[in-house]
Amino acid sequence: MVFKIKELGYLLKPGEKFTNEEDCIDDININTKSEIYLINKIEEKLNEMELKLNDKNWIETLTIIGNTIPQNNNLTLNQQFNELAYEFIKIGLNNFKKMGLEFNRPMDFYSEMLKSDEHMNYIINKLNNKLNNNKSKNKLNKKNKLNKNKTTKKMNKHKTIKKKLKK
Structure with missing residues (x-):
């Protein structure tokens, strides 16, 4: 299918050529018809x-x-x-x-839309349980560290005493 580009009003730039010159319209015929404006x-x-x-x-x-x-x-x-x-x-x-129209939303506008109250209570309880578990784990970790520190100190004391006795 050959495009009639010149019919659309495209003007060739210097050095440009169409592949099929026969189907193109001369520059003289462009925009010569009278436009009808209603x-x-x-x-x-x-x-x-x-x-x-x-x-x-x-x-x-x-x-x-x-x-x-x-x-x-x-x-x-x-x-x-x-x-x-x-x-x-x-x-x-x-x-x-x-x-006379109200344009302010109520404070709990999104709460019921997103999740029901039961589901929100369930989520809050789960979060509280996680927090409590984390706190108890942290306490245990601190106790374990203290115990390790105490035992290492005792071991170090025993080593130093043994060295002194050997001398």
Whole structure:
């Protein structure tokens, strides 16, 4: 299949050649046909789209259109986006207040969603048991170290006494 690249408006750069020159159109024929712009119909469609957006309640779209970005040269782009987002959040929360809607979640919002209370109690008990086991193991390890230290000291004393007696 031969591509008619020139029909699409591609102009050859110096030194470029098409593999099949017969199927290509001359540069003269490019963009000579008159384009038809249906400006009236395009404007009608734009107006329809704007009307549909304006007819909906704010709660359906939650769109917030703010002011232009304040050009502060001292701030990075990320900080500017953070400031804009903070402003938009304020606007959105004020809109919720005007509508009388609650926007704060309860403190235990995620607790029941993720795990039931029974399962959470089971997990807490398991963690407590692990902690207790670790504490008891640590105590035993400390006792064992102390005992080893005591026995090594006693052994060293016996060795030194034996050396003295041999002399």
